[in-house]
Amino acid sequence: MKKVIIALFMVWCASAKIMAQTFEGTFVMHVQDDNSVNIMNIAVRKDKLILQPMDPTIPKPVKVLISQHSNDVYVLTEEQGMKVAIKYTFQPPASLAADSIKPNVSFQETGKTKTLEGYTCKEVLLDNHIGQQLQLWVTSELGMTMAQFSEYLGKFSAALNGGDYYDVTKYNAYDIYKNNMALEIKEVKEKDATVILIKKIVKTSLPESDFSTEGYMVVDVNELQK
Secondary structure (H helix, E strand, C coil), rough: CCHHHHHHHHHCCCCCCCCCCCCCCCCEEEEEEECCEEEEEEEEHHHHHHHEECCCCCCCEEEEECCCCEEEEEEEECCCCCEEEEEEEECCCCCCHHHHHHHCCCCEEEEEEEEEECCCEEEEEEEECEEEEEEEEECCCCCCHHHHHHHHHHHHHHHHHHHCCHHCCCCCCCCCHHCCCCEEEEECCCCCCCCEEEEEEEECCCCCCHHHHCEEEEHHHHHHHH
């Protein structure tokens, strides 16, 4: 079930009109259930995002560089003192029209609000009518939306993991995703409920050099496969 809720959060927008992204800075994403917690540091500058898994089992620092305007996804790491950028290419499906595959899902705004990380959030209940219900606390104040965040994460998932692209795009036709960022998502279930939390939000200017492959030896996975 964790994969399902992550997929909801990774809805990617290609053709839908969404708000301009103005957020620049960092935040931390927690994905947790009854048994585990996965933490990822996120950095955003203009049209680029860096995702860094904070997994103690990874023997060396790894960062994933993703761009809104490119289908190339880079895994940045070091090998024997040499900076290496492993290049994966996202292959978009034939149709990117999210509105044409709009599923039967309903959203209910309850009128409840609370403050998370200094942002006023409203409660929204999601029901996909096939057995899953979610509680979302969303804000329009961040300068970034679920659809925009999902654009990055959708490319990451499809390029590196070969995930089901339709499954991660099907909710993006809704205004809730286009206009808001969820700072908290919870499954409505009694046991092993997955929770996604956005924490430690810092708006700050970040150097362009952090979002570049300059100085890295680029290794193209597609060329290696050939």
